[in-house]
Amino acid sequence: MTEAQIVEALLDFIATDGASDDEFNALALQIFAYQFENNAPYQRFCRQRERTPRTAQNWRDIPAVPINGYKDLTLSCCDPKNAERTFMTSGTTKDGVRGKCHHPTLSVYDTSMVTAFRQRFMQEHNKLRMGILFPTEETMPNSSLAHYLALALSEFGTEGSCYLLSENGLDSDLLFAELDRAEKTGEPYALLGASFSFVHVMDEMERLGKIVSLPEGSRILDTGGFKGQSRELELNAFYDLLESRLGVPRKQCINMYGMTELSTEFYDWGNPTCPSVKSGPHWIRSQIVNPLTGEELPKGDKGVLAHCDLAHFNCVSSILTEDAGIEVDNGFLLLGRAEGAEAKGCSMAVDEFLKAAQG
Numbered sequence: 001m002t003e004a005q006i007v008e009a010l011l012d013f014i015a016t017d018g019a020s021d022d023e024f025n026a027l028a029l030q031i032f033a034y035q036f037e038n039n040a041p042y043q044r045f046c047r048q049r050e051r052t053p054r055t056a057q058n059w060r061d062i063p064a065v066p067i068n069g070y071k072d073l074t075l076s077c078c079d080p081k082n083a084e085r086t087f088m089t090s091g092t093t094k095d096g097v098r099g100k101c102h103h104p105t106l107s108v109y110d111t112s113m114v115t116a117f118r119q120r121f122m123q124e125h126n127k128l129r130m131g132i133l134f135p136t137e138e139t140m141p142n143s144s145l146a147h148y149l150a151l152a153l154s155e156f157g158t159e160g161s162c163y164l165l166s167e168n169g170l171d172s173d174l175l176f177a178e179l180d181r182a183e184k185t186g187e188p189y190a191l192l193g194a195s196f197s198f199v200h201v202m203d204e205m206e207r208l209g210k211i212v213s214l215p216e217g218s219r220i221l222d223t224g225g226f227k228g229q230s231r232e233l234e235l236n237a238f239y240d241l242l243e244s245r246l247g248v249p250r251k252q253c254i255n256m257y258g259m260t261e262l263s264t265e266f267y268d269w270g271n272p273t274c275p276s277v278k279s280g281p282h283w284i285r286s287q288i289v290n291p292l293t294g295e296e297l298p299k300g301d302k303g304v305l306a307h308c309d310l311a312h313f314n315c316v317s318s319i320l321t322e323d324a325g326i327e328v329d330n331g332f333l334l335l336g337r338a339e340g341a342e343a344k345g346c347s348m349a350v351d352e353f354l355k356a357a358q359g
């Protein structure tokens with residue numbers, strides 16, 4: 001299949017109401033064949049694993065690339081110079097290198113985001129007045145999260161929706177004006193941003209003795225963690241603060257789990273209990289694996305999350321994360337960064353991948 005055919009097939013697949021295992025497998029194997037043919041480092045790795053389009057029978061057979069592989073190699077089917085957009089990872093290596101994901105077109109990424117966001121965050125709402133607690137896309141053109149939030153605002157934000165961060169940090173006056181307006185009008189309000197941004201908001205509200213009660217139907221979306229950006233908070237304490245300071249029930253506080261190395265996001269259905277169950281749309285599948293062998297672990301066993309994201313068609317669809325998790329009914333529990341044996345296995349998997357992919 002050509003790039004244009006892959007894009008057309010993906011857009012049609014995302015637009016369907018769901019997909020059977022056979023339908024997902026068929027498209028996953030077609031995309032794997034495309035990546036195997038056009039992504040030389042990935043092909044070398046797959047051959048070392050003795051996996052080719054002829055030997056792979058379903059998506060679980062497709063070799064998963066450790067996410068840190070993006071920081072050392074160019075994993076792209078298109079010439080990076082011809083990419084419509086290149087997103088860069090936030091984490092760096094000791095040499096200051098950031099991983100890059102090249103997108104020859106944003107049509108698939110954008111369709112993936114908008115379709116899942118409508119289903120999982122907007123739910124019964126068509127539009128909401130929104131406040132964004134993150135820099136603009138113009139300020140951070142290589143940030144996938146900045147693009148994600150810009151899409152949320154442009155596609156689902158009502159007139160008056162705005163960014164609440166400036167070059168000087170949190171715009172407290174604008175934030176509190178927005179919150180006060182929502183309280184007075186009774187219009188549901190949505191706050192979206194990185195998790196650490198909400199910690200700064202909570203700290204500022206505590207400093208000023210500020211408490212609001214946002215109208216029914218209001219909701220919050222947070223993503224990412226706190227490390228290195230704000231004080232650390234245990235998850236239950238974090239969502240308790242959001243509920244007590246903003247008046248948004250924990251069941252309407254949605255966490256999004258995503259990463260630059262994917263083109264699809266996972267969501268929960270609120271956080272009345274933590275950790276919450278995360279799941280994705282029908283064009284992404286996940287498994288819990290032994291990071292060194294790639295062997296899938298039984299439901300209930302702790303391992304490392306691996307994802308097969310069809311929307312990430314230009315780079316590598318199957319990735320091995322460094323996040324620990326447990327498979328449960330209807331999704332998985334995200335347990336944070338892998339530690340101990342799992343973390344060691346992730347490091348060894350990266351070494352193995354680099355040796356194979358570099359030839």
